[in-house]
Amino acid sequence: MDHVEEQIAEWRAYVAKAPAVEDRDVDELEAHLRDQIAELDAANLTADEAFLVAVKRMGDLDSLSREFAREHSDRLWKQLVLSGDDEPVRSSGGWLEALVPAVGAAVAVQVARLAAGFPAEEPGWLLRNVGLLVLPFLAGYFLRRRRLDTRAWLLTAVPFVVAALVVNLYPYPPGSATELLVALHLPVVLWFAVAYPYMGGTIRSHERRMDFVRFTGEWAIYYVLIALGGGVLLLLTGAILDPIGLDVDRIAEWVVPSGAAGAVIVASWLVESKQHVVENMAPVLTVLFTPLFAVMLTVAAVTYVVSGVAAAFDRELLSVFDALMVVVLGLVLYAMSARDPSRPAGLMDRIQLLAVGSALLLDAMVLGSMVARIGELGLTPNRVAALGLNLVLLVNLAEAARLSIRFHTGRTHFHRVERWQTRYLPVFAIWAAAVVAVLPPLFAFA
DSSP: OHHHHHHHHHHHHHHTTSTTOOHHHHHHHHHHHHHHHHHHHHTTOOHHHHHHHHHHHHHHHOHHHHHHHHHSTTSTHHHHHOOTTOOOOOOOOOHHHHHHHHHHHHHHHHHHHHHTTTTSOOOHHHHHTHHHHHHHHHHHHHHHHTTOOHHHHHHHHHHHHHHHHHHHHSOOOTTOHHHHHHHHHHHHHHHHHHHHHHTTSOSOOHHHHHHHHHHHHHHHHHHHHHHHHHHHHHHHHHHHHGGGTOOHHHHHHHHHHHHHHHHHHHHHHHHHHOHHHHHHHHHHHHHHHHHHHHHHHHHHHHHHHHHTOGGGOOHHHHHHHHHHHHHHHHHHHHHHHTSOTTSOOOHHHHHHHHHHHHHHHHHHHHHHHHHHHHHHHOOOHHHHHHHHHHHHHHHHHHHHHHHHHHHHTTSSOHHHHHHHHHHHHHHHHHHHHHHHHTHHHHTTTO
């Protein structure tokens, strides 16, 4: 019966991906599927047979089950659900739908820079408002693409309005450390705000949250590719225009900010319309980088433990380790989102467990060093922000390692490991929001 529960969890995850399906719809469909399985089980079918026939019956009632069978073409239920004349239907790219918000974000950034006195030195308010200049356009793109109603538009606007009031009404003095922390953490808060329209106006669905994790990873891949292509284009443009005396650096000062802003929406459109391309790249990238990070983390953890230099971490090294652990967690999350939940534990899962375990050990050492520095030098905004981030990561990594061990020993299913991460995602948003809204007044905007 545990195997059937895993199959139902996978079916539910697939059905929940449809933008038009809400949580209550998925619950209703799952209840109907379970009723069908119970009825077939009473007719003396095996558990697997009952599930397959129930999916077939659901296919007659709901087109999503047919898409589920079509997607999992290597599974037995394809022959039970699909008819011979079924062909995949591909959706339109909708590039114009993405072009308008991309241009809007690019223009908003330039207008703000001009208002700040560009090309003179740009003031701090511009830095802390960068996320508010770009991410509302991304939220609007998803609101329109998901065809959400007015209520969803208003609910999406709330965190952006509140954030705009908070970061612009606080009295930051020049050179404030808390202002820099706000500039770094506000985009994280607003990225989670974008999750609401991306997930079709729902926040409770674990499946939709994992879809958002997958989207974030794929978005990062496309954004880096766009950035690399843009850099090559600027270099070639400089080489071509250099003989006629044009100031390419001045051109770049205008082009790069607009390009970086517009690329946020363009990368999102690419994820939406070219998912099959990333689906081909993602497993390769995961297989390539996960072992490399696992080896690096293991070597670092063993080296620091054996050498005894963990207590001597300086501020710069602590920042590097914080960034490294965030990257590792992101890599693990993305690999998890792209994994087939029905597959048993394999070599790559063991490598990921090694990476998580090593990151957990390093995080514990970093925390010990931080506590020692705070005891010696006292609290500052930067130390509190770093300490909070490491505590959030420690809890996440510890439970992820525990569940992964249970999965490898056959005492739980993969969807429980996945469910832990989707439940924990709001904690990152809450901590980033606390850094933006609570930390500055707590330290008198120092």
